[in-house]
Amino acid sequence: MVTWSNMDTLASFGELLKTEKINLAEAMSGENGAQRVRNYTVPMAEGMAYNYAAKQVDEKILEALAKLAEEAQLSEKFKALYNGEMINTGEKRLVLHHLTRGQLGDAVVADGVDKRAFYLEQQEKIAEFANKVHAGEITNAAGEAFTTVVQIGIGGSDLGPRAMYLALENWAKVNDCFKMEAKFISNVDPDDAAGVLNSIDVSRSIFVLVSKSGTTLETLTNESFVKDALKNAGLDPSKHMIAVTSETSPLAKSDDYLAAFFMDDYIGGRFSSTSAVGGAVLSLAFGPEVFAQFLEGAAEEDKLSANEDMLKNPEMLDALIGIYERNVLGYPATTVLPYSQALSRFPAHLQQADMESNGKSVNRFGEPVNYPTGPVLFGEPGTNGQHSFYQLLHQGTDIVPLQFVGFKNSQIGTDVVIQDSTSQQKLCANVVAQIVAFACGKQDENRNKNFEGGRPSSIIIGDSLNPKSLGALLAHYENKIMFQGFVWNLNSFDQEGVQLGKVLAKKVLAHDTEGALKEYSDLMNI
């Protein structure tokens, strides 16, 4: 039986607060630093590793974090989650996205069906559909093959699938499994849909409408936009659109779509990349086998997350170190810095996954918490970021904990040797150099050129970015976020904070305004 308690009521958190802090610059110097790099590493799936040598922890702090993980019952709570207990108490829902890629525990039956079987069935239906599109069995009315897939969705129906598509686009091209280009329409700004539609041949495009409820205003609006474009081109929209939705939504059994694939209420938008939401567009773009490999990587990492030993559980460890940085060291923001251009939008996805899950001020019982919860999260790929905001990270007045992601090999394999090294070697050398520069700093008499160091970072190292390692990387962050939510005693799976804006926007559109709302509306000519 698990107990849900606020973090600051746990004895182990009190102990953690009293544990002596370390001097990172000192710890990372000389042979001591080398030893930390060798020792402070945990294997992840697909040959990856989470290395936390340059974090502000030592044996004593790790011990205190492990006690906190134990007292907060993180393993038991994860087990309860994947065994189908109702973890999303706010919305009274199970949390089942892990089941889209594997089964860690008991069979979970909900709404009268085995949920693992249900998600597998959807994956298979999508595979069948995608294979038919690729084989030219499903075509446009003129019998021509579809060449482009366009996802219409917002938030979790956009950021995750888009980031995953970009992460694998070049990999798929090199590995002969690139089937179709994918585009994404998300914003209610009409320039988003119009811009994308102007850039494609609609007659050769298949559109994936993604909305769990079938009522997301942005998405329905953009659907109409697309339907107009198809009709204006003399085409039948119902022959160009598929839906990804819940079985109970108005989109589920409509003649407006070539096919409908299902997710359900137990999969939150920001955790839906491994469900039909990511499945449809990724299977169409790269083939179902690639999507299946992506799921395999995620499933493999999920298994590691189930390990009760924090030091062997990369997600739990990363989560706890984040808690230490947020609640003991008091750092308000964090950044994820992938040294891989293919991961250019991965931080934007994590920004949603993390900030929407844990950016909350009340615990799972609706009571205010007395400690900071989810931090601001941002990031851009390296080495680009080095020439942008790293100045503040190195010499700014606030410390921002960092997480690097780096791969030994590039995806495309084309490279060039300049000054005796390849670009890939330069890329890897830069990420290594940054970790040490941030941790150790460098004294200079000219204070303007002085680096204090003591700025913590970790790195996830992999051989290469491919469907499996991408799946593992995604699962890493999903599970890290979940564990942090458990420690903070939050419900990480609802998002009530997005509601008020929706309500007020409706008032504006209905001209039901007064006070400031009316004045702003007037200013904007609404």
Add this chain to the structure above:
Amino acid sequence: MVTWSNMDTLASFGELLKTEKINLAEAMSGENGAQRVRNYTVPMAEGMAYNYAAKQVDEKILEALAKLAEEAQLSEKFKALYNGEMINTGEKRLVLHHLTRGQLGDAVVADGVDKRAFYLEQQEKIAEFANKVHAGEITNAAGEAFTTVVQIGIGGSDLGPRAMYLALENWAKVNDCFKMEAKFISNVDPDDAAGVLNSIDVSRSIFVLVSKSGTTLETLTNESFVKDALKNAGLDPSKHMIAVTSETSPLAKSDDYLAAFFMDDYIGGRFSSTSAVGGAVLSLAFGPEVFAQFLEGAAEEDKLSANEDMLKNPEMLDALIGIYERNVLGYPATTVLPYSQALSRFPAHLQQADMESNGKSVNRFGEPVNYPTGPVLFGEPGTNGQHSFYQLLHQGTDIVPLQFVGFKNSQIGTDVVIQDSTSQQKLCANVVAQIVAFACGKQDENRNKNFEGGRPSSIIIGDSLNPKSLGALLAHYENKIMFQGFVWNLNSFDQEGVQLGKVLAKKVLAHDTEGALKEYSDLMNI
């Protein structure tokens, strides 16, 4: 004569600390709130306005901020800057990016030339070159017109020009001045260059190599990458490449380029969008007239920045409110949220412009400062962000001050009516709703659905996003950052914090490593 003093030594800052704070939710309620929206607004260039009704200020706080602006001599310092005093003391350089778009004060002569004339000459040379390309007078060896322009640059040579290109791409298409598609190669990750090169017809592409010093390793590496691709296609690289660099760089008078256009040491990378760095790619993509309009908008806004009355100076006012939020209210991060898909990468540019300029711990004399300086800055376009990280902004434990940007009209003009409103109306209604939701909140007995409000935002409102308003918007942020640097007594125009990483990366590539650096290098197989 101006005096450079740390902010905490100014009497007016002490006064500001003592000024009573306001209750924003209360202030923004009812008729009082409506009046604030009407009154707390300053005209900007191109019919835009900066509205700060929903910021945590009132008459007393504004008065205190104006006194701080006066005691910190912001107007005098700006005047000194644009009249050519050496403001970048670290690198001993003038700061002249304003001269690329107009002349606010005295003629500035440096290196024996009138700098305004020099920048104009470069703009004209670029215009001539671009016109010849568009007229088919400059073509590839086969006599075919160039169809694509590819910028090779990183940091300021990438983020600004890229953001500006994306901001105007659809506008140009609708307004019949779209000349060529632009692409950008920046990252040393070989997959960046390889991915872009695989996506274009190199025989029809013209490449713009941008490096002030002519020694930026990433950029030279990517140049080699591109040259290899051109040679592999049987093409002569020197017929496909132009350079934007300083007159003293090795690139300046090389036969390797069709043409070279110049910037100089008085224009920092992150402030170079209005110089030849932005000029070449934007003039090729949209025509020189569009680039000229962009400069006009920036020049118009610069003039407003020269106003000594803080309440009539949108940049100074925005800067001072930011100081209040950072140094009195203690907010560590800030976000810019453009309700315009065309501005999708504008926040990434601001992230560099702001964090690289003011993310510093020592004042302009190299002495440590005792107060927080530049905040973390991030952002994504609305309404996308609403479905992503806004949860934390509304209900997280930390307050993040916001700045919205919104336009009454879309760029493309294609729209659709759903539920009695257009998408553009929905977009505008959403931004208005968000401001009020953040400021006023809404009480709910269910604490999970409760919104405390009191979360400050401002908005820049314009009619539409076009070259002129984009120029004004860019100048707004550039000048705001400059004013904040003046208040914090920083040198906002160097970036010593990026150096240590470069030095260590070279050590790694030379295998001159030990300790942690060696261990990490081994892990990454370098």
